[in-house]
Amino acid sequence: MSTSAHRLIVSVLLIAVALTSIHAVTATDHIVGANRGWNPGMNYTLWANNHTFYVGDLISFRYQKMQYNVFQVNQTGYDNCTIEGALGNWSSGKDFILLDKAKRYYFICGNGGCYSGMKVSVVVHPLPSPPTSAAVAAEHSSSTSSASEVFRHGPSVVARVVVAVFASIWFGSAAWI
Template sequence: MSKVNVQIVCGILLILVLIQSISGHKVYRVGDNQGWNPNVDFKAWSARKTFHLGDVLEFNYGEGLEVQEVSAKVFQSCNHNGAVIFEDHSGKTAIPLRRNGSHYFICGVFDYCNHGMKLNITVN
């Protein structure tokens, strides 16, 4: 292979790597196979992940549960009355991560939040 061909191949590989890094957003299934359910350690689950702009959180859960995006204050207190940023009850919720910083999610049903059904992630 000539020097010019090697440079062309290297250039094409570099472009492909750049395209993959731009479009290589990940979809994270919250709670993995256990899903968005009570009795899952979401703090441990998120500790093993690195979240970036454009990644997507996929919440899978059964009837009678919900996903709420809330403020840090609501997250800490689990008091979601009137301070919900986003809420869904569909059973499968996909949330694209569109801003850097902390994101807070809880389940506002029953007392699940106080029993650990809450997730705090940071987008780098």
């Protein structure tokens, strides 16, 4: 085998290994109250129930800087609208808070706004595991598959397709894979 063919094979294999080890993870920025922001009279429980939060996501509070604020509290502080023993506080008017653990978080406005509904509780879930090869195979046991289905299943499937295409082009067959 020539040196250039050997280098090509090694390069393709390295690319395939790199692609199979990559997992696309994107964080979501959940803006509390959406376009209405952090203000009295909103139903933040309803807002939170319409979102799914994962570890690594952000929760953002947008409000009048000198009028309101945000405190992270425990359940007692949330239930009683008190900031005693607060776990964190923000007052910039545009606060981004990293949800770094799978647990329930409680946030309130400490300037009295909590009594007007300015409080929100969110449950943060662990990141879902990427599908295993067996799960992907079982999910798509039919012989037909669209390109979008291949890409939806992650980098390992895409890497296999890339390797097979390169092998077909350079060696005339993907039988060695």
